[in-house]
Amino acid sequence: MKALVISNPSSGTSETMLGEVVATVESLYDEIHIQKTLAEGDAARLAQASKSYDHLLVIGGDGTLHEVVNGLMHLAKDERPSIGLIPGGTCNDFARALGLPVEPIEAARIIKMNHTESVDVMRINERFGLNFVGVGLIADASRQIDPIQKETLGSIGYFLATIRQFRELDPFNVRIERDGDIVHDGAVSFLYIGNGAYLGTVPTKLPTQSFNDGLVEVVHSSAIGFPMIRQLLAQQLGLEQSSDEWVHLQMSDLTIRLEEPQLIDVDGEHFTTDELHIDVLPNELAFFVPTHETV
Template sequence: MTRIKEKERETMVTLILNGKSAQLPAVRQAVNACREAGAELEVKVTWEAGDAARMAEQAGRDGVGRVIVGGGDGSINEAVNGLMRLPAERRPGLGLLPLGSANDLASALGLALEPLAALKAALSLPLHAVDVPRLDDQYFLNMATGGFGAEITSSTPKSLKRLLGGGAYSLIGALKAWQYRPYPARLCWAEGQREASLFVLALGNGTRSGGGQHLTPEARIDDGLLDVLILRDFASLRDMAAMRRELQRRPREGTFVEAFRTAWLSVEAHGDLPLTLDGEPCHRRAFRVEVTPGALSLALPDDCPLLSAPVTGQPATAAAS
């Protein structure tokens, strides 16, 4: 009898819904439709910060086979941190129901954004092992940004995000473009080191952040590496134009732009550096980021553009960290 119950639990799916999205008619209709089609779907709704992490961790301890997160990139980030508290063999597969203002990760992964299609996909897509970077003691799945870009993301009012979607970031950025200050820092990684006056620092496991900005377009979510973008400080409109031209070319080392891949990166800033982890703000004076390869199993199509190679055969499972 115990074995039967354990097997039944493995087929259960827990949907963790951001409380602000739980009453959306399209979401409720999607849940009802999937249940009517036979999905064993348990719904939990967050009330306050920390709930998604706690619920995701508990689902793993209960032996749930798959956790789906319904919310924005911040909700996904919180749930990922909960799952990473578990031993690798206890982590459920993760599916995404994008309900945020930007949905940068889901969009880059090529996932559906309409609730019913997204929920069906999260329930049925095969699981692929993906990397999870860690900044000190905090995990992220999509991207960490520092400097001016992080300042924009963290200072954009949530009401404006809901009203304008990803366009809110562009609006706030335009308002602040000539009020920013550079962030001097020392960067070290496996293959080198650099002193830089940072305008933007991006550490990509995914490709886009800040409402659709393609900061690390060559990143792959399963290659064991961070894609790093450094944009250095500029002093004039002419410099800014030159930086934008370099950004199109993505040189390994240019006057204003530098791009490379590495398994880890450490940063020592001269003052507090504004950061975002999957859009969630924080500040650090010094930190280290490193990648845990294959730490989670994510529900993805086999032709997902962020997988390093087309996958055939059996779906992957999360590797031990």
């Protein structure tokens, strides 16, 4: 068997960590090729060229994984290698959703168990995502976080950025459509579309959340200011709320029409648009995950 390792040094992957990960799995393979990313887009390009490999080992954070997914989705489904994810970033949200250990060597040992699970992929306009799409508060907080604070405080930095953002939060008008029917038309303070189960290392606590059920969770709220802060803190920052100001739906596809362009966050990557078309592509990628006996 052959494995390609994509390692992102800027996510905190040291030479020592890389060597330990490779040493943990090297007995599985006849060949292991190591590629380090040097610039934005490298992980996507390398993943798109990975069809000759049996396994693709990704050492990095959510941003690296996002690039890899967008590269792999250019390959035919039967050409995509199975993915071994080794957390190396600040939040590692999708690794947490998969139940992977956040310690890299322990995560590498999961690959040796040779147990994979299929994962849905969200198609968002012309790009792809695994974990979430955020509009409003979620996107703004992610953009506003200070890089030094992110490095030193990790998930706490995301929480502080969110609290700061409340002071500048402006509701925005959005129309949400499913199969041509309007399910919401009005002002919201934030909008979350999720396939994973964590946001900034915090569990979303949505009881129906699953990364392979063919559905995404859609949560929006009209609460602003201190009412929202109280509700978030009461639920330990989870998105499952009992207030009438919070709405939670499940969909396999939806269209979002914004009154004016808004900042969009897809797995930590940002762009601006006034319209989103999101659909779920079921069971598109295979990830190595713990067996049920080890969870």
